[in-house]
Amino acid sequence: MRVMLRVAYDGTAYSGWQLQPNAVTIEQRLNEALEDLFGMPMAVIGASRTDAGVHALGNAAVFDVDTRMPASKIAYALNTRLPEDIRVVNSSEVSPDFHPRHTESVKTYEYKIWNDTFPNPTVRLYSHFEYGEIDVGRMAEAAEYLVGEHDFTSFCSAGTQVENKVRTVFSVDIKRDGAMITIRVTGNGFLYNMVRIIAGTLLKVGQGAMEPADVQKALDGRDRQLAGPTAPARGLTLVKISYGENG
């Protein structure tokens, strides 16, 4: 059967999701736990290959296995074999041809900014620190330009090898809770570094270094130079991936 895992992790200690030589990754730790559980080499297919330092509450991965263990119990069996900073929060059977990257999905990311006089050590690994005034009203105004179907060429890393850079962003919500500013972005697909560049751009707008309307100019110009910087990885969390009827 094909089993889908929902995976949460603290990305701090990892060189991202994807297998690499000479570096520890989330994918590697999952493969090792599966191998230990089922006694044979195993390989997951991940939904989102998050970068080093990026976190997840609900990344997804599938693998195939011939076992009498109920799919729903696999999460528990894997967690006893995984380090504390990786948890499988759900396991379920999916159809044998389900592919987590080739199936339409809605992804939700959060980018967190700790905006205070000093960094807070207890949130430092899960947010980006910025002192000085940030106007979240301006950020929300700028965010509206991003909603909808657009060519996001200006909002992905310059070297990105994908031909079609049109994506649909369903919502970009900004909220402030004390010193913590959260940018929540939902869409049907994201280019490389897209959420971090959106966050870096909205931050520049909030700080007054860019105008809200500059976001429209950046979209129109299709040039990475027109958007703001790529915000640091630690502020980013992949919150969830929804696959319609597949959950």
Added chain:
Amino acid sequence: MRVMLRVAYDGTAYSGWQLQPNAVTIEQRLNEALEDLFGMPMAVIGASRTDAGVHALGNAAVFDVDTRMPASKIAYALNTRLPEDIRVVNSSEVSPDFHPRHTESVKTYEYKIWNDTFPNPTVRLYSHFEYGEIDVGRMAEAAEYLVGEHDFTSFCSAGTQVENKVRTVFSVDIKRDGAMITIRVTGNGFLYNMVRIIAGTLLKVGQGAMEPADVQKALDGRDRQLAGPTAPARGLTLVKISYGENG
């Protein structure tokens, strides 16, 4: 002059506040940073000697120094000399006889419990994980018995060497935000492990293993055995210490 520091830290990597041989502590890191800044051996006096793994947003410490540097700038100078998991969030001059443990104060602690089917890796170091149902209404009912002036013998570690175990708790507030339950305790002084034993006891009440009225019985009985277990250190954060006119 005597300078008071307000100190925030992630206690995960430290053997608590207090200096010890063969272990790294918050106090040691502060003394080293001060020594590096002022070029001579320095020693802080801390307000609360938090245990290994306990966090702080506003612990306090004082030290004496003869310098032309304005007291308010010392925080910045120390932060460039401290690791990322310790931040001095304020520095100010206080009167030369101010002692952070012998001055009346109001302390606020938070104990966090992540109550979900699975642990969340991104909050694991700052909360205690419990699955299964927890009734926060019962916890709040039990908490009311703790408010006021009481002999807290049952709510401190059995070996505690303090004669007078009467303390005043001003408030114990319980709130749930999604999977995160926060117990916020304010009082004029706390015995060793008192907040962690309060948290462990309220948790047992929330889980149905103790009755709210058992808290009154525990207070009356003055016997550590009558209260619940000591909840794990990682869930505890010293939020702030207020010294009246000294801030």
